[in-house]
Amino acid sequence: MGNDDLAINVEGLTKRFNGLLAVSNLALQVRRGEIYGFLGPNGSGKTTTIRMLCGLLTPDGGRGTCLGYDVIRETRQIKRQVGYMTQRFSLYEDLSIRENLDFTARIYGMGNRRQAVDSALERLGLADRRNQLAGTLSGGWKQRLALAACMLHEPRLLLLDEPTAGVDPKARRDFWDEIHRLAGEGITVLVSTHYMDEAERCNRLAYIAYGTLLARGTVAEVVKDSGIVTWMAECADLYALGSQLRGQPGVSQVVPFGNVLHVSGTDAALLERAIAPFRAQAGCRWTPIQPGLEDVFIQMMEKARDNV
Amino acid sequence: MSDRFVWYRFWAVVTKEFIQMRRDRLTFAMMVGIPLIQLMLFGFAINADPKELPAAVLSADHSEFSRSFVRALENSGYFKVTAQPSTEAEAERLIAEGDVQFVVNIPENFARKLQRGERPAILVEADATDPTATGNAVGALSQLAQTALDHDLRGALQPLQGKPAPFEVRIHRRYNPEGITQYNIVPGLMGVILTMTMIMQTGLAMTRERERGTMENLLATPVRPFEVMAGKIVPYIMVGYIQVTLILLAARFVFNVPMLGNVALLYGVVLAFIAANLAVGLMFSTVAKNQMQAMQMTFFFFLPSMLLSGFMFPFRGMPEWAQNIGSVLPLTHFLRMVRGILLKGNGLAETLPHLWPIGLFLLTVVAIGLKRYRKTLD
Ligand SMILES: Nc1ncnc2c1ncn2[C@@H]1O[C@H](COP(=O)(O)OP(=O)(O)OP(=O)(O)O)[C@@H](O)[C@H]1O
Ligand SMILES: [Mg+2]
Numbered sequence: 001m002g003n004d005d006l007a008i009n010v011e012g013l014t015k016r017f018n019g020l021l022a023v024s025n026l027a028l029q030v031r032r033g034e035i036y037g038f039l040g041p042n043g044s045g046k047t048t049t050i051r052m053l054c055g056l057l058t059p060d061g062g063r064g065t066c067l068g069y070d071v072i073r074e075t076r077q078i079k080r081q082v083g084y085m086t087q088r089f090s091l092y093e094d095l096s097i098r099e100n101l102d103f104t105a106r107i108y109g110m111g112n113r114r115q116a117v118d119s120a121l122e123r124l125g126l127a128d129r130r131n132q133l134a135g136t137l138s139g140g141w142k143q144r145l146a147l148a149a150c151m152l153h154e155p156r157l158l159l160l161d162e163p164t165a166g167v168d169p170k171a172r173r174d175f176w177d178e179i180h181r182l183a184g185e186g187i188t189v190l191v192s193t194h195y196m197d198e199a200e201r202c203n204r205l206a207y208i209a210y211g212t213l214l215a216r217g218t219v220a221e222v223v224k225d226s227g228i229v230t231w232m233a234e235c236a237d238l239y240a241l242g243s244q245l246r247g248q249p250g251v252s253q254v255v256p257f258g259n260v261l262h263v264s265g266t267d268a269a270l271l272e273r274a275i276a277p278f279r280a281q282a283g284c285r286w287t288p289i290q291p292g293l294e295d296v297f298i299q300m301m302e303k304a305r306d307n308v
Numbered sequence: 309m310s311d312r313f314v315w316y317r318f319w320a321v322v323t324k325e326f327i328q329m330r331r332d333r334l335t336f337a338m339m340v341g342i343p344l345i346q347l348m349l350f351g352f353a354i355n356a357d358p359k360e361l362p363a364a365v366l367s368a369d370h371s372e373f374s375r376s377f378v379r380a381l382e383n384s385g386y387f388k389v390t391a392q393p394s395t396e397a398e399a400e401r402l403i404a405e406g407d408v409q410f411v412v413n414i415p416e417n418f419a420r421k422l423q424r425g426e427r428p429a430i431l432v433e434a435d436a437t438d439p440t441a442t443g444n445a446v447g448a449l450s451q452l453a454q455t456a457l458d459h460d461l462r463g464a465l466q467p468l469q470g471k472p473a474p475f476e477v478r479i480h481r482r483y484n485p486e487g488i489t490q491y492n493i494v495p496g497l498m499g500v501i502l503t504m505t506m507i508m509q510t511g512l513a514m515t516r517e518r519e520r521g522t523m524e525n526l527l528a529t530p531v532r533p534f535e536v537m538a539g540k541i542v543p544y545i546m547v548g549y550i551q552v553t554l555i556l557l558a559a560r561f562v563f564n565v566p567m568l569g570n571v572a573l574l575y576g577v578v579l580a581f582i583a584a585n586l587a588v589g590l591m592f593s594t595v596a597k598n599q600m601q602a603m604q605m606t607f608f609f610f611l612p613s614m615l616l617s618g619f620m621f622p623f624r625g626m627p628e629w630a631q632n633i634g635s636v637l638p639l640t641h642f643l644r645m646v647r648g649i650l651l652k653g654n655g656l657a658e659t660l661p662h663l664w665p666i667g668l669f670l671l672t673v674v675a676i677g678l679k680r681y682r683k684t685l686d
Contacts (some may be wrong), residue, residue, distance in 0.1 A: 054528055056524065056528055056685050057685055075683075079530045084525075086521070086524050086525060086528075088521050088524075090520075090521045090523075091522065092324065092522055094327075094331045094332065095328065095331075099327055102323075103320055103323070104529070106316060106319065106320030107321075107529045108529065108530070109314065109316045109317065133331075
């Protein structure tokens with residue numbers, strides 16, 4: 001794959017805070033026009049990585065390019081073409097919605113400022129609240145405003161740090177439709193999220209824990225590479241079954257999903273041996289299923305913790 | 309190509325700052341209100357023409373002439389005899405402890421020498437720690453010598469009347485020989501008020517962005533440090549000029565401060581001073597971690613400015629090391645410029661020697677600020 005096809009291409013990215021590793025030797029390749037999911041538990045280094053990609057933090061080690069520009073030396077060029085949505089609301093609370101957008105448009109020197117701001121307001125559905133102070137918006141609306149602001153200058157790469165946290169399902173769906181539309185136009189999107197359904201909407205994704213990249217690829221690849229086997233049990237007394245299974249050799253996760261139980265492990269033979277006594281139980285039905293992303297991630301997270 | 313100052317980004321910051329300033333009504337009101345309140349407090353407290361100042365009379369001569377002089381003192385309205393000490397030590401204690409503002413020493417044989425036309429001297433010791441408080445009273449003293457005894461000098465003594473006065477009043481300013489006049493205070497206040505409000509406002513400007521998290525957004529845009537700094541300075545320059553105008557109006561119409569020089573020149577040179585203070589504030593805010601620290605740094609700078617600039621104490625009365633520190637501070641030079649222009653009618657030529665140190669200070673501080681401005685979140 002040529003370098004030109006990659007919007008983000010970094011390797012060895014490392015960041016320490018007061019001697020503690022926040023991101024360790026991270027490599028990331030994101031193709032142009034791709035929606036790339038960035039997942040990982042709290043404190044795993046997602047925000048730190050994104051900040052290093054857009055020049056807000058200087059990496060302690062590593063190198064690479066973002067939109068073809070060097071992530072260490074050419075941060076100014078990168079900033080001009082990247083839209084970064086911060087995890088924490090970082091627009092001016094004492095400026096109105098319109099003033100915030102207007103400020104952003106001015107900073108990027110947009111020629112058609114008025115028009116760009118107006119159409120962004122239209123698209124947001126905030127046209128009639130344009131003069132409301134940003135600080136008085138509800139949490140979800142703040143997110144949507146921040147998103148509109150970071151897309152205003154028509155960036156080629158969007159770095160979105162948990163853009164849908166606290167956003168209602170309908171707005172989330174609208175947001176993802178918008179993301180897919182933008183990707184169709186050739187815009188690259190790197191989006192961090194804690195939602196599994198969002199992860200599944202990404203073309204590819206990376207999973208990071210304790211600053212280390214643990215898995216990457218399409219959803220199917222990640223699931224396959226994880227080597228996890230999952231059985232689904234439908235039983236009368238799920239609670240009793242669950243507590244009996246937990247701690248058995250070969251059983252790494254027992255997770256209730258409504259009226260069924262997902263039982264997973266990394267060693268298929270060991271897992272089958274562990275569940276064998278329960279498969280004969282009356283009123284129980286066991287079926288092997290495709291493990292979900294969540295099972296995979298929790299599995300990886302626990303394994304990573306054991307290694308730390 | 310990309311690393312140059314760009315006007316539109318600079319204007320973006322300016323516009324934003326103006327809007328935020330307008331939103332923050334209380335702060336804006338304080339910036340206009342503080343000069344007025346301070347002027348009224350300091351201006352009147354310091355500049356009021358104090359009357360009936362306590363005085364001790366140490367008289368070694370009990371003649372009618374002495375009594376007439378003391379009566380004349382009281383009639384002038386400026387003095388009130390509150391003590392008649394009998395020894396010098398007692399008089400010394402009175403003035404040292406601040407019980408009296410003046411000690412009037414009438415020498416032995418005052419009457420006899422006076423009658424012989426020997427022009428004896430009355431020594432008036434003035435406590436000039438607060439020179440503005442004694443200034444007018446001291447002024448009245450010299451008049452007194454002329455007229456105090458007119459009533460007593462009759463008949464044969466008639467020729468002693470008139471010029472030169474029949475006796476001499478020697479004034480001994482104690483504790484503060486330099487004696488600043490009241491007109492110094494109001495122009496000085498202009499500098500002090502500008503120093504405080506300008507540094508504080510910009511000192512908070514950048515730390516506020518950092519504390520509220522908006523810095524992350526700002527840093528992710530292509531905006532350059534100088535554009536941010538300049539954009540934050542400009543709106544406050546306007547506020548500074550509002551303050552200057554208010555103070556000048558009050559100086560002219562409330563305190564009757566003479567304005568001998570060119571006010572336009574004053575408006576011109578004040579720009580350098582305002583910019584210097586704003587730059588100090590911005591530099592502080594690039595160093596301070598939060599708004600509280602920025603506030604403390606403001607006072608850290610404000611106090612020496614107040615004490616070592618010649619505002620509180622006469623500049624030449626300070627030890628050399630203090631003068632050296634004072635010479636670096638913009639307020640020191642600003643005070644000289646303002647007093648020079650307003651009170652002495654100085655023009656540009658006399659003002660320039662005090663302008664360039666401010667310019668130098670400004671450049672240095674901007675350079676430090678730009679160096680300290682963090683382009684990343686590290
Ligand atoms: N400025 C900083 N100073 C010190 N430590 C920091 C700083 N920023 C981040 N860290 C640490 O680096 C680690 C990674 O943090 P980061 O914010 O990147 O996690 P994250 O994956 O974005 O988490 P979340 O999902 O909760 O947003 C954490 O342990 C955090 O405490
Ligand atoms: Mg984060």
